[in-house]
Amino acid sequence: MYHHQHSSQGYDPSKFQHPVQVQAPAPAPPQAIRSSPYPAPAMYPPSNGGPAQWSTGLCHCFDDLSNCLVTCFCPCITFGQIADIVDRGTRPCSSSGTAYGLLLGFTGLACLYSCVYRSKLRAQYDLEETHSDCLVHFCCEVCALCQEYRELKNRGFDMSIGWNANVDRQRRGVIQPPVMGAPVIGGAMMR
Template identity: 40%
Template sequence: MTTTGTPQVTTAGAQFVQENTGVPGQPRQWKYGLCDCFSDCGLCLVTWFVPCVTYGQTKAKLNNDDSCFSNGFLYCCSMYLGANWILGGMTRGDIRARNNIEGSCFGDYCTHCCCPLCALVQENREVQES
């Protein structure tokens, strides 16, 4: 059996510190933080001015289809009705379930209610990486 991790030398000798390598069944963290949206300025600007485009791209990539326009239009309509946090929370839950990311349904909706643009950027970057 091999051990993966970072070797560290202590007074008791060499030890391996176990890293979270995506063990099946163990939820992991998001690859990008919620407030890490400014590290991709292009995506950040698009999301600020037309969040429906970012949402449409994320859903299309998540579902592996060409539904970018229809999903973006749906998000635009939900923004007009003030219900975009519901649609965003549902999508965030789908992303978490598919990528085994820790969190809760309540947290998904709260994130989209309080910080929808940062959530859209985080989700888009997560889906693009997988």
């Protein structure tokens, strides 16, 4: 058995201390502390003329059938994609989707989490609130998620690649802002 005998030998702490001084790292400059490595996209600024209308209606889920099916069977995927864009890349799609899925699986009340993102989305793009965000998500969760997904997609986001890749594509000039104009009406009927 190994024993220290400090009292009989006279313990001298200076033998065990190193004269190395550790300096604290210099604080990062303010511009280096960011929630995302990319700036906010300039292609979709909020309008200045009051609240804007949503680009599609709440019940137009079949306008994007593939997203409608994904949202019906696995809403955590759609929610994760929406949250990644709305949070501007500060939280990965997978972690938001997982949190949503766990809330849905264990409590059935994932709508309380997703309604917060609807509010954030409306604030970012100055969208009108026809009904309470929580009420919309509580009563029509799938429709609300589909509408939010379509809104971001109609604003030029490629929802499958996330925030950072969308901003990178915009920087390189791959994405051009959509031109919002009057809807195109099909040709006249002919006999």
